[in-house]
Amino acid sequence: MIKVASETTLAYISNNLVYASMLAYTVAMVAFAVSFAQGRGRSDSSMSVRDTEQAQSVVGSASVDVLERTDVESEPGSEPGRRAGNIGMSVMWLATLLLLGGVVARGLSSGRVPWGNMYEFSITSALGISLAFLVVSLKRDVRWLGMLVVIPVLLTLGTAVAVLYTDSAPLVPALKSWWLLIHVSAAIICAGAFTLGAAVTVLYLMVTRVDRRVAAGEGAGWFGAIAQRVPSADRLDQMAYRTNAFVFPLWTFAVVAGAIWAESAWGRYWGWDPKETWAFITWVVYAAYLHARATAGWKGHRAAAIGLVGYGCFLFNYFGVNLLFSGLHSYSGVK
Amino acid sequence: MSDPGIDEASAGLTTQPESDVTSPNPAGIGATGWLRWAWRTLTSMRAALILLFLLAVAAIPGSTFPQRGTNTVEVSQYIARNPTWGPILDRLGMFDVFAAPWFAAIYLLLMVSLAGCVIPRARLHWRAMRAQPPAAPSRLSRLPEHRTLELDGSPADVLTAAETVLRARRWRVRREVAPSGESTWVAAETGYLRETGNLLFHLALLALLVAVAAGGMFGAKGQVIVREGSAFSNTLTQYDSFSPGRLFKADRLVPFTVHLDQFRATYQEDGMQRGAPRDFAADVVYSTGPGTAERKATIGVNEPLAIDGTKVFLVGHGYAPTFVIKDATGKVLLDDSVVFLPQDGNFTSDGVIKIPDATPQIGFTGVFLPTAERDPVRGGFSSFPAPLRPEVFLSVWRGDLGLDKGTPQSVYRLDTSSMERLGLKDLKPGQIWTLPDGLGTLTFTGVSEYATFNVASDPGSGWALAAAVLAIVGLSLSLFVRRRRLWVRVPDTSPDPKVEVEFGALGRSEAPGLDEELDSVVAAVRRAVEGV
Numbered sequence: 001m002i003k004v005a006s007e008t009t010l011a012y013i014s015n016n017l018v019y020a021s022m023l024a025y026t027v028a029m030v031a032f033a034v035s036f037a038q039g040r041g042r043s044d045s046s047m048s049v050r051d052t053e054q055a056q057s058v059v060g061s062a063s064v065d066v067l068e069r070t071d072v073e074s075e076p077g078s079e080p081g082r083r084a085g086n087i088g089m090s091v092m093w094l095a096t097l098l099l100l101g102g103v104v105a106r107g108l109s110s111g112r113v114p115w116g117n118m119y120e121f122s123i124t125s126a127l128g129i130s131l132a133f134l135v136v137s138l139k140r141d142v143r144w145l146g147m148l149v150v151i152p153v154l155l156t157l158g159t160a161v162a163v164l165y166t167d168s169a170p171l172v173p174a175l176k177s178w179w180l181l182i183h184v185s186a187a188i189i190c191a192g193a194f195t196l197g198a199a200v201t202v203l204y205l206m207v208t209r210v211d212r213r214v215a216a217g218e219g220a221g222w223f224g225a226i227a228q229r230v231p232s233a234d235r236l237d238q239m240a241y242r243t244n245a246f247v248f249p250l251w252t253f254a255v256v257a258g259a260i261w262a263e264s265a266w267g268r269y270w271g272w273d274p275k276e277t278w279a280f281i282t283w284v285v286y287a288a289y290l291h292a293r294a295t296a297g298w299k300g301h302r303a304a305a306i307g308l309v310g311y312g313c314f315l316f317n318y319f320g321v322n323l324l325f326s327g328l329h330s331y332s333g334v335k
Numbered sequence: 336m337s338d339p340g341i342d343e344a345s346a347g348l349t350t351q352p353e354s355d356v357t358s359p360n361p362a363g364i365g366a367t368g369w370l371r372w373a374w375r376t377l378t379s380m381r382a383a384l385i386l387l388f389l390l391a392v393a394a395i396p397g398s399t400f401p402q403r404g405t406n407t408v409e410v411s412q413y414i415a416r417n418p419t420w421g422p423i424l425d426r427l428g429m430f431d432v433f434a435a436p437w438f439a440a441i442y443l444l445l446m447v448s449l450a451g452c453v454i455p456r457a458r459l460h461w462r463a464m465r466a467q468p469p470a471a472p473s474r475l476s477r478l479p480e481h482r483t484l485e486l487d488g489s490p491a492d493v494l495t496a497a498e499t500v501l502r503a504r505r506w507r508v509r510r511e512v513a514p515s516g517e518s519t520w521v522a523a524e525t526g527y528l529r530e531t532g533n534l535l536f537h538l539a540l541l542a543l544l545v546a547v548a549a550g551g552m553f554g555a556k557g558q559v560i561v562r563e564g565s566a567f568s569n570t571l572t573q574y575d576s577f578s579p580g581r582l583f584k585a586d587r588l589v590p591f592t593v594h595l596d597q598f599r600a601t602y603q604e605d606g607m608q609r610g611a612p613r614d615f616a617a618d619v620v621y622s623t624g625p626g627t628a629e630r631k632a633t634i635g636v637n638e639p640l641a642i643d644g645t646k647v648f649l650v651g652h653g654y655a656p657t658f659v660i661k662d663a664t665g666k667v668l669l670d671d672s673v674v675f676l677p678q679d680g681n682f683t684s685d686g687v688i689k690i691p692d693a694t695p696q697i698g699f700t701g702v703f704l705p706t707a708e709r710d711p712v713r714g715g716f717s718s719f720p721a722p723l724r725p726e727v728f729l730s731v732w733r734g735d736l737g738l739d740k741g742t743p744q745s746v747y748r749l750d751t752s753s754m755e756r757l758g759l760k761d762l763k764p765g766q767i768w769t770l771p772d773g774l775g776t777l778t779f780t781g782v783s784e785y786a787t788f789n790v791a792s793d794p795g796s797g798w799a800l801a802a803a804v805l806a807i808v809g810l811s812l813s814l815f816v817r818r819r820r821l822w823v824r825v826p827d828t829s830p831d832p833k834v835e836v837e838f839g840a841l842g843r844s845e846a847p848g849l850d851e852e853l854d855s856v857v858a859a860v861r862r863a864v865e866g867v
């Protein structure tokens with residue numbers, strides 16, 4: 001009886017920690033937004049933080065004067081919006097620690113890894129996205145990415161709490177396997193990294209748009225404020241590629257691990273169950289993305305679009321397939 | 336970067352096909368010309384890209400429409416519900432996407448494209464791997480990464496140091512001796528594994544497809560229901576359903592017998608998920624033929640039993656209520672457990688009993704409830720999957736079971752078209768029903784369980800796994816190894832006694848960290864030359 005009580009308490013603590021983290025993520029989001037807004041007030045003409053050399057190669061020499069590198073980078077303290085950005089980062093750490101607590105408590109309350117149903121998979125993935133971002137932030141300044149990380153994290157947590165919530169409980173038998181640990185943790189890392197890759201890709205598309213408008217002599221438009229606070233289009237493109245290239249082998253591994261697990265659980269390693277079908281579709285689209293990057297005429301924009309389609313397939317495989325289709329993978333626990 | 340020196344220096348960094356060069360207009364070059372053009376188009380990167388996209392799109396209906404392979408019943412229901420579109424979709428193969436000719440056409444084209452692309456690339460790569468790194472471009476300062484510095488030492492010292500440093504880092508090194516007999520530059524290249532990995536990955540995909548196809552053709556899978564206390568032998572006749580591959584031969588079935596001693600299931604007893612299954616296990620005894628030792632085993636949900644390459648998986652279970660049926664004279668017509676098929680998560684189960692030996696023939700249709708509950712609206716239903724309050728509702732029918740017509744009949748269905756219903760009764764374990772019209776008695780003696788096993792042999796699965804592992808290894812090499820070249824040159828104009836040394840490096844566009852690497856090579860060479 002005591003054991004049951006403490007498990008219920010832990011589940012309760014977990015829920016409250018998750019709520020608290022959502023609050024903190026919201027604060028972080030506001031801070032990041034303020035940081036952007038302040039950056040915008042400063043100037044509409046300069047692409048200050050961005051690398052002049054590369055920007056030049058994108059828009060041509062005509063606008064070199066417009067794109068001159070300012071001294072902002074050498075005097076980091078003075079950059080407007082920097083304080084808000086720093087606050088955003090600190091709150092982001094706090095929020096992630098709270099979420100970590102929530103995920104651990106959830107795992108303890110059910111006595112197993114915290115990814116046995118959609119709710120748990122979602123909160124753990126949100127943790128994965130945040131951790132991936134914070135780990136990268138230790139090495140380099142990625143505050144400019146904060147906004148685009150915190151939004152999917154909040155959306156994920158929001159859907160988890162509002163739509164997917166299920167009580168803490170032990171696993172259905174089909175999930176009792178070491179492969180749950182391996183397959184699903186790989187999928188969670190993929191979820192985090194795919195999200196980062198997609199976020200950077202979105203930024204890349206925004207920035208190339210601004211660059212094109214500036215080159216055409218139009219105003220930078222409302223993306224301008226954002227574009228001036230992020231790296232150049234080339235760098236974003238590289239970062240998106242590296243992230244997706246890191247995920248692709250891991251995703252391949254996750255799919256293969258899933259097949260091995262399916263073999264031991266259901267007696268066949270591949271059966272075109274909707275989940276398997278969409279995992280395959282996602283895989284093929286990302287393979288197309290990698291090929292597009294190596295094909296002239298497909299580099300850049302079109303490749304980026306394919307990358308986003310791939311991310312869309314990944315998301316659909318998670319939300320769409322779990323909630324719309326019935327299949328062997330219907331263990332979401334959502335009623 | 337239109338410097339011819341640099342173009343030469345970067346030549347062969349990849350074996351990527353030059354598909355982006357516009358193909359010559361095939362018109363007017365005859366049949367072979369057309370063929371060559373078609374082949375070149377098919378094996379281009381762009382074709383690979385488009386085929387990959389088509390493959391992704393073609394797979395979508397496989398998830399939105401019910402599929403024959405997994406859900407035959409739903410397919411017929413779908414067609415019945417959509418009398419106009421159903422048959423059209425069916426003809427288009429929408430209910431069997433992954434076996435449809437158009438789906439096969441896409442992936443076979445992709446595989447042909449892949450083979451046609453990879454084999455020449457492999458040949459190129461083979462040559463590249465044995466070739467010397469290309470000569471240093473005339474001006475290293477044109478390279479994206481370059482350094483110039485002055486060192487205390489002779490040109491020969493510098494180049495020897497560079498050679499040693501690069502060799503120690505496992506680069507392939509070429510040192511060019513100028514006609515005058517003096518060394519003038521060192522060229523080095525590394526990261527060949529990138530291309531090797533890429534080719535390995537693509538070849539492994541081909542192997543994977545072959546393994547999956549071969550496994551499907553030579554393998555077989557079947558499903559069988561085994562009641563507690565009974566056994567099944569691995570022969571064709573004992574399966575409830577069996578789907579052999581096209582090249583499967585019945586004599587390939589591994590001989591064995593599995594006897595189900597006991598099936599165990601536990602369920603969540605409280606909370607929101609009350610009734611959710613928590614654990615299943617089947618305790619069995621098996622032997623691999625007469626005269627061989629019997630062995631005990633437990634087959635769990637993620638723990639199949641493997642016997643000589645054939646695997647037995649536990650995929651389902653249900654209840655088999657036990658009955659004794661006697662005729663009016665007291666002769667026993669049936670004394671056995673009868674498999675009832677579950678209809679919902681709480682194991683409300685349907686079943687039939689056929690007694691062909693009675694004259695006239697009789698049959699029963701029934702519903703079994705492991706935990707019976709009553710509701711004014713729904714009537715009887717089961718509220719929990721475990722047999723807490725088992726109850727069975729039976730109807731008795733008299734007439735012709737239709738077994739003699741020669742048409743095969745499901746054992747789970749009673750054809751009541753030429754039968755009449757005589758009565759209905761609900762029974763708890765131990766209760767006896769005296770059948771109407773003096774037909775005899777039926778005793779509901781208790782409940783046993785049965786397990787559903789999938790038995791599968793797939794000789795390709797090991798190969799498929801090996802190919803998948805190779806694919807992942809190749810992919811990782813291909814994405815994480817950086818292919819790059821580095822040159823060290825001492826210009827003729829070098830001032831004595833110091834030498835001016837130029838370093839330059841070139842990588843594929845996706846090779847990050849080249850600048851740091853060049854810095855580290857420069858520092859190592861300086862250390863080696865100047866001894867600091």
Ligand code: HEM
Binds near residue numbers: 286446
């Ligand atoms: C089943 C079909 C295919 C799949 C799933 C596939 C998958 C992949 C993947 C994941 C990569 C990424 C590795 C990297 O970027 O280095 C790649 C690269 C590559 N693939 Fe494929 N591929 C397929 C067919 C083909 C075909 C038909 C060709 C020939 C035109 C081809 C040529 C290449 C080349 C040249 C690269 C290297 C790209 C680069 O230089 O970055 N692939 N492929």
